[in-house]
Amino acid sequence: MTEFTPLLSALGGVMIGLAAVLLMAFNGRIAGISGILGGLLPPSPASDRAWRVAFLAGMVAAPLAYAVFSGGMPEIQVPMSMPLLAVGGLIVGSGLAYSSGCTSGHGVCGIARLSPRSIVATLTFMATTAVTVFIVRHVFGA
Template sequence: MTEFTPVASFLGGTMIGLAAVLLMAVHGRIAGMTGILTGLLPPLAADWAWRAAFIVGAIGAPALIVALAGRSAIAFESSMPALWLVAGGLLVGFGVHFASGCTSGHGVCGLARLSPRSMAATVTFMAATAATVFFVRHVLGGL
């Protein structure tokens, strides 16, 4: 079971929202992580510098918080075999490609803009997530 952390969750959500608003205000771009990352793959996008800074910040900020909290790492464990995790990541990648965006682009930025396409994509993401969790836990027995 995951520990309930309302204060940390609120602060994290606030920072994600602030980052999304600042990126839109400063660069006129949506904070969709997959779109930002795609611009860093060859051939590099003309605006690669802000993309690199965003990704470095997205990775570096949590690492800094962990270091300042005096921890050596954030504990992670999964009952799923590594191959299933890789397969799941690849399936998500294909879904992101066909949905023309990810949960951060559609769910955070698109919903805030009241985009009908993002609303449909987000409902689809959430329904697929609920169905997957139900299937894995109740049909497959939790693996």
Template sequence: MTEFTPFLSALGGALIGLSAVLLMAVHGRIAGVTGILGGLLPPKIAGDWAWRAAFLAGMICGPLGYALITGGMPRIDVPVSVPMFLIGGFIVGIGVSYGSGCTSGHGVCGMARVSPRSIVATLTFMATTTVTVFLVRHVFGL
């Protein structure tokens, strides 16, 4: 089980939303992490590398800032084995390719823009997640 942390969750959501709005306002780009990473190596547009690298560095350095403020790294519990974690990552990678984006691009930015494609994609992510968790935890007992 996880802790119920409504204040921290709301703060985290607000920061994600703020970063998405700022990226759109400053660069006119959608904050889809997969697309940002995909355009980084190799850069598809000249001069596009710096903001992509800064965005990803900010995501990586976030926990370090948390550690400086609180004195410890955030605790992350992954309730599955390493092989299951890798298989899940592989499946997500396939979904990102076929879905033309990831949960951050569709779920945060696309839903905010009321994009029909993103609404369908997000509903598909959520339904698939629900079925997968039910099967893995209650049918297969993994």
């Protein structure tokens, strides 16, 4: 069972929301991770590349800073095999391509902007997640 930590969860949500608001306020950009990373893949102007690299570097640096200050990373257990994880990754990647964005872009930023497309995408993500968890746990017994 996962330990429920409402205070830390709320703090994490506030920090994600604050990062999204600051990126929109200072750069006029949406904090969708797939879009930020995807913008680095084709050649992009240096001015556009700098903020993308800084944002992604912060995503890598934050858990490293946590490890330094707390004495280590929390243990993560993934009760699935690597082939199932790979299939799941392909499914998520396909959904990302079809929905023109990821859960962070649609769920955090899109809903905040009252985007109908993002609301539908997020409802689809959440419903698919619920069905998947039900099937994996109750049909396959994992």
